[in-house]
Amino acid sequence: MKTISSVVEHYIKTKPFLLSALSQGIINLTSLSRNMLPDLKQELGKDVKQGAVVMALKRLSEDLDFRLNHKIVKVLKSIGEITVRSSLTDFTFAVSDKILDKQAALISEINTHSDIFYTSSRGVSETNIVISESMAHLVNEHFVGEKLLHKWENLASITVKLPKDNVSTPGVYYFIFQRLAWEGIIVNEVISTSYEFTILVSEDEVDVAFKVIKDLRNL
Secondary structure (H helix, E strand, O other), X not given: OOXXXXXXXXXHHOOHHHHHHHHOOOOOHHHHHHHHHHHHHHHHOOOOOHHHHHHHHHHHHHHHHHHHHHHHHHHHOOOOOEEEEEEEEEEEEEOOOOHHHHHHHHHHHHOOOOOOOEEEEEOXXXXXXXXXXXXXXXXXXXXXXXXXXXXXXXXXXXXXXXXHHHHHOOOHHHHHHHXXXXXXXXXXXXXXXXXXXXXXXXXXXXXXXXXXXXXXXXX
């Protein structure tokens, strides 16, 4: 059976930015409840009193403050080293029968260059390579004949080391990427391991993105 509380919670959870604003207590509950009433009435199939919606929102905001902030903030305050690299090029190729051999040849050639940035990932139908701009010409040479889907230049990477608690705490990545979205940062790529993640952004936006992530330690 649907209750006002359950319908209100579902409504809020389908709107990520509203969810965050509610958890931070920066939204007027009376105004929000007034805007929600038509949808809630339709969902429940009956009239809903605004006061009941306000009370449901108040209880939800208090619960969210505990679930989102107390656990996630503990992880974010323990963010480790943040490393920034600039002058990167991002290639995306369609997967082919020969692409792994070509990638192996590329890695073999750049293996002696310890000062460059290189990472790659493979999906179902795409292979992605991110490399220092100074070595981008080698990708062009080794991947002749492969289908290039996208190429982005003038990118920068921000690599963040996370504490081990991050793998058992839901919402950490959501919180980080939500903050980046609020600042209008376009994330071109995301690369992650268990305790580390890297984002690629335009060099024009890297300073703002770095500040957003760095400020998470001070929540």
